[in-house]
Amino acid sequence: MDKELEHSFVTQLEHNQNIVHKVCRIYTNDQDSHNDLFQEITIQLWKAYPKFRGDSKLSTWMYRVALNTAITLYRKSKRRINTQNYDSVVFKIKTNDYDDTEEQQLKLMYKAIKQLNDIEKALVFLYLEDKNYTEISETLGISEVNARVKMNRIKTKLRTILNP
Structure with missing residues (x-):
């Protein structure tokens, strides 16, 4: 090489x-x-x-x-x-x-995210990384509109998981 x-x-x-x-x-x-x-x-x-x-x-x-x-x-x-x-x-x-000590306060959120399907996890991850919807759609190979719609549905799903 x-x-x-x-x-x-x-x-x-x-x-x-x-x-x-x-x-x-x-x-x-x-x-x-x-x-x-x-x-x-x-x-x-x-x-x-x-x-x-x-x-x-x-x-x-x-x-x-x-x-x-x-x-x-x-x-x-x-x-x-x-x-x-x-x-x-x-x-x-x-x-x-x-060092995951700084992520301890996110423990519940990670637990909720683990309950999502693979694509939802990837989308949340990129969203939490402050990627814009253009970058998210490029990375995941979906349209920008689809990324926005999916993210709104995921937010609702996470609220339901975190606040049963």
Whole structure:
């Protein structure tokens, strides 16, 4: 592999790794699963990185790859995420310790979000990341109108879950 490409990838991943951590947080229930999913998403990002053309922002592309990987693995494993061993490329990525103490007040919200279906989870995640509906529709491959309608329905659904 091209060392310049590898360096660029590692730098971008280190800079944007919170995107991956946040996706992992929504689709996993424990630290081991979180770590496994993080590794799997990193592998998929690395495989796809040479094909990234820059048609969208790198962060939008990373969200799309991360969400698609998480959803695919989630569906395949029926709530248990299995990862593949990938020994041919070893990255030396400085990972930030993922500190969820600042997210403790969101515990109930995460619990409610986990009850949503895969697409609803992805949409809420992007909404909570302050993505506008144009970015949400690009990332999820749906129309902007559809994203707005779905988000309104999800808000109602979450209110019902949180306030039975």
